[in-house]
Amino acid sequence: MENSAQTSHKALGELALVASHITRPLSHFHEDHLGLNPLNADTLKKIASVRSFQAPLNLALARHLGLTDLAIEPGLARDLAERPDAKLVIGFLKLDPGALLDISKYCAAAQLYPQIRRCVLKSNRQKAQAILGSEAFVIALREVPVFFPHLPSRSANVRLDSELEKAPQSDAMPHALVMEGMKTLMAFARATNRTLATLLGFRFPEAVRRQFHTGETISEVQIAELKTLLAHRGIA
Known part of the structure; x- marks a missing residue:
């Protein structure tokens, strides 16, 4: 200790x-x-x-x-x-851009589990896997029902098929599906400390930061599941 x-x-x-x-x-x-x-x-x-x-x-x-x-x-x-939550958010600020993108993909994959599970077209499942990454995609299918049942409600209104038709992601602009995870990290940061949340917002593309200002919140149970998800990835 x-x-x-x-x-x-x-x-x-x-x-x-x-x-x-x-x-x-x-x-x-x-x-x-x-x-x-x-x-x-x-x-x-x-x-x-x-x-x-x-x-x-x-x-x-x-x-x-x-x-x-x-x-x-x-x-x-x-x-x-x-406060462990503040230490976790400061940990986000310590991550390089690639690592921050990876945990955003893990969050997004967990949130989109219902849509992925219901996806009928193999081609669309493959597109989703390419966007979110193979590891995050597999994690979503295996772990969400047991460990993260409340995170998917954050992306309940996302229509997977239509989102997959949008422009592909780039280093400068992640795909809209990945931004679902980024918004959750931002909501957690805002619930933890506004100063840290402001700085984290500048680590993301303007589109994510702009959406964050809509005042999106995150529930206590979703925070608990997010921390479990990150702990499983060795982040928390």
């Missing part, structure tokens, strides 16, 4: 990560959020590759995104030291 000094040291390190997200958005955020009119993300990154430009560009971008005025919740340090 960790003593209080170790716990405090970890919390300070995690506060430093929060500060880094606020002061160095170019190092952390999705490219959708890295433009400064008239400069797009690619141009901004090229300019920022010159070390002397990094600090002023990060400051300008932080101001543009409203990070310099971000209200830090008074209990954030305590949450990071004592």
Whole structure:
């Protein structure tokens, strides 16, 4: 068991990560959020590759995104030291983009279990598997009925067949089905700590962040199942 000094040291390190997200958005955020009119993300990154430009560009971008005025919740340090849910959300901020995408796919696959199970056309099942990943797809079929029966209600209105007809995913823009999982991670973060949720939102494409502002919530039982899902993947 960790003593209080170790716990405090970890919390300070995690506060430093929060500060880094606020002061160095170019190092952390999705490219959708890295433009400064008239400069797009690619141009901004090229300019920022010159070390002397990094600090002023990060400051300008932080101001543009409203990070310099971000209200830090008074209990954030305590949450990071004592609340497992806050530690889990800060863990999301530590993940590289590929790993964050993977856990979003796990969540999406679990939420879409009923639609996948009812899918008649083999070609559509194969499309869904390609979008969500083979591992996530298999997890959905095997684990959801036993471990995550309430997560699917989050995506109950999704029509799998029509969503599969949408444009394929890319590194810059995940498929709409994957965004179902991203929205759940965002809802969990918002229920945990608004400051951390704001920063996590900038790790996702603008389309996900925009949908998050609809005020979507997550129930306690769904939170419990989400944490179990992540624990099974070695995340929690």
